Amino acid sequence: MKTALLSHPDTQGHVGLDGYQENPNRVMSVMTALEDSRYDFLIRESAPHANREDLLRVHPPAFVDFILETTPPEGEFVHIDYDTALSPGTADAASRAAGAVCHALDGVIDGRFKNAFCATRPPGHHTEPERAMGFCFFSNIAIAAQRARQVHNIQKIAVVDFDVHHGNGTQAALWDTEDMYFGSIHQHPHYPNTGVSLEKQGKGFVRNIPMPGGTSAADWRKEYDAVILKDVDSFKPDLILVSAGFDAHKDDPLGEFNLLDEDYHRLGAQLQTLANVHCDGRLVAALEGGYNLDALARSTCAFIDGLQSA
Numbered sequence: 001m002k003t004a005l006l007s008h009p010d011t012q013g014h015v016g017l018d019g020y021q022e023n024p025n026r027v028m029s030v031m032t033a034l035e036d037s038r039y040d041f042l043i044r045e046s047a048p049h050a051n052r053e054d055l056l057r058v059h060p061p062a063f064v065d066f067i068l069e070t071t072p073p074e075g076e077f078v079h080i081d082y083d084t085a086l087s088p089g090t091a092d093a094a095s096r097a098a099g100a101v102c103h104a105l106d107g108v109i110d111g112r113f114k115n116a117f118c119a120t121r122p123p124g125h126h127t128e129p130e131r132a133m134g135f136c137f138f139s140n141i142a143i144a145a146q147r148a149r150q151v152h153n154i155q156k157i158a159v160v161d162f163d164v165h166h167g168n169g170t171q172a173a174l175w176d177t178e179d180m181y182f183g184s185i186h187q188h189p190h191y192p193n194t195g196v197s198l199e200k201q202g203k204g205f206v207r208n209i210p211m212p213g214g215t216s217a218a219d220w221r222k223e224y225d226a227v228i229l230k231d232v233d234s235f236k237p238d239l240i241l242v243s244a245g246f247d248a249h250k251d252d253p254l255g256e257f258n259l260l261d262e263d264y265h266r267l268g269a270q271l272q273t274l275a276n277v278h279c280d281g282r283l284v285a286a287l288e289g290g291y292n293l294d295a296l297a298r299s300t301c302a303f304i305d306g307l308q309s310a
Contacts, residue, residue, distance in 0.1 A: 001281070001308055004107055004116035005039075006100040007031055008047040011120045013089025017077065021254065021291045022122060022135035030119045030287070033297035039304070043113060047100035047120055049092070050143070054102050057146035058139050058173045063130050067094055067137050080132050094122055094137040101144040101241075101286050108239075108282040109152050115272060115283040115307055117244070119300070123288040125167035125243045126192060134165065134192055140286050141241050142173035145180065148239055155179050158237035160228060161186070162267060163245020163288045164255030166195030170243060171206060181235045183228040185209040185220070187248075187255055207231055213256030217263055220248070225270075232274050240275045240283045246290030246299040254291050264299040268306020276310060283307070 012024035034042065055064045068091045072078050077085040097120040104116035124141060126134030141159055148154040159174065161167035161184040171194075174180045186195050188210030195208040209223050232240070246264060248257035275283040285303070290296035 002112070002114045003042055003304065003307060004104055004113040005034065005042040005044050005119060006047045006104050006116060007119040008096045008100070010089065010092040010096050011047065012093070014093035014122055015087045015089065016085055020083075025293055026290065026296060027119055027121050027287070029293040029297040030300045033301050034119070034304075045103065047096040047118065048103055049095040050098035050102060050138070054143055054147050055098060055138060057150060058142045059129055067091060067132065084133050084135060090122070090137065096120060097122060097124060097286075098138040098140045098143050101140045101284060102147050104284045105144045105148055105152070108284055109148070109154070114281040115275065116285070117300075117304055117307075118284070118286040120287060123245070124286070125161055125163060125170045125245070125288050126165070127169040128172040133169070136169060139169045139173045141243050142170045144284060145174060145177075145241055149177070154238045156235065156238045157181070157241060158232045158235055158239070159183070159241045159243070160232065160271060161243035161245070161288070162224070162248065163243055164248040164252065164257055165191055165245065165289060166208065166210075167243050168192050168194040171195070175206065181205045181207070181231060181237065183207040183231055185211065185224050185228060187211060187213050187215070187257060190255070205231070205235065211257075215257055217258045217260055220257060220259060221263065221266070229270055229274070236278050238282070239279055240271060242271060242283065242285035243288045244285040244303060245288035246296050249290070249292065249295040249299055251292045251295040252290065254289065261298045261302045265302040265306040265309070268303040269310045272307045272310035
């Protein structure tokens with residue numbers, strides 16, 4: 001199976017305040033783990049900068065210009081909210097994070113890759129069309145979804161978000177897009193305090209599964225299998241996009257779920273199986289959360305192993 005790994009050193013150039021848990025070590029831990037010889041099969045490609053026209057598929061020009069053109073002096077920050085701040089390297093990192101998913105998308109559409117994993121940061125699923133928040137600056141997966149629709153004429157797209165936090169930004173960006181499925185399973189109440197089950201309107205198909213902190217892995221799997229997997233199978237998408245957050249792991253400091261490494265292997269295998277059935281294997285995943293470095297690295301490897309096993 002042709003699996004691409006997209007990353008770039010610039011994604012480590014975005015830094016935050018002291019104690020900022022979304023930090024450069026996250027991608028470093030993942031990429032170090034993937035240096036193991038058993039991952040020699042990966043097609044390793046450099047994440048390009050995003051094209052402006054792709055960013056504009058989701059975000060208005062003034063927002064794009066603000067993110068790309070705000071470059072504070074070294075050691076200083078421009079604050080957006082209490083946990084989201086632009087540093088001197090943020091524009092390049094955010095541009096490459098969005099560019100990675102677009103490049104990966106093009107690769108799975110033209111057959112160079114069967115699937116792809118984007119080991120990039122900052123994450124994107126909290127960014128709404130006109131608001132950066134929650135460590136996120138561009139709505140990476142939503143941008144890829146709109147590129148798939150507008151450039152490649154991919155009509156039915158399923159977006160699955162298994163981060164411990166609700167993907168409010170992706171939901172907002174895709175809310176009124178027909179033939180678009182968005183499914184999120186997340187802790188609630190928890191940041192950003194959205195994603196209740198009643199949030200299921202719009203022209204597309206939105207499904208939220210809020211679950212309380214302390215949910216067991218078994219209960220999590222039961223809901224995920226019965227709802228999101230069933231939804232995607234019934235939806236019969238032409239493409240699957242994944243917000244791959246690994247902060248539902250039991251060791252993660254920012255969540256209170258109890259998933260284990262093997263659960264992420266299972267997720268990768270299940271999603272790739274659906275992609276094989278409905279999408280000729282076409283699946284693109286992008287890193288979202290995951291803040292225990294060891295658990296993040298192991299879970300990412302397990303997820304990629306799961307993709308390979310399907």
